[in-house]
Amino acid sequence: MTSPLTIRHGGLDDVPAVLALLDRATEWLVARGRTDQWGTEPHSTNPRRVEQIREFATGGGLWVGETGGRLVGALAVGDAMSYIPPATEPELYVRLLVTDRASKGSGIGTDLLDHARALARGLGVGLLRVDCFGGGDGELIRYYEKQGFTRGEPFGVPISDSVWPGQVLFQRL
Incomplete structure (x- = not known):
């Protein structure tokens, strides 16, 4: 990374980025044969996904990371997604974490997760949870474990004639 990451609240103007x-x-996933995580179609052409990101922005839970004036990462926090078993205590839930694949390995994801931890602590919440794709070779699960998360319960989301495998992870703060 050529300049430090600046994290700020995201808004509707950030939705396209x-x-x-x-x-x-x-x-990036498709180029590596990993179509089972997010499929092959762009998120920007999926009305449901576009509306979800708009809701993150209008709900106050969207944060974006910028470096050199360029948006290189996004984090959304709030309540757990509807398909996730509820927590038994107050929590902050990471609803979205995405970074620029061209900046892979530069610590953007870590910085955004550190921001989520700080937000949770500021709310007096001692539990941070996230979910991710639980299939494939488990690389994404291992990423979160390296970030200090522990595997919780696996889950499945019915999609058409199959089930998307997911994994909940948690971290005590």
Whole structure:
């Protein structure tokens, strides 16, 4: 990274850039044969996904990371997604974490997760949870474990004629 990461609240003006990050991440996954995580279609052409990112922005839970005036990461926090078993205590939930694949390995994801931890502590919350794709080779699960998260319960989301495998992870603060 050539300049430090600045994290700020995201708004509606940031939605296209966040969708572009998601599109590039999908292209990266597809190029590696990992179509089972997010499929092959751009997020920016999926009305449901576009509305979700807009809701993150209008709900106050969207944060974006910039370096050199360029948006390179996004984080959304709030309540757990509807398909996730509820927590038994107050929590902050990471609803989205995406970084620019061109900046892979530069610590953007770590910085955004540190921001989520700080937000949770500021709310007096001692539990941070996240979910991710639980299939494939488990690389994404291992990423979160390296970030200090512990595996919780696996889950599945019915999609058409299959089930998308997910994994909840948690971290005590």
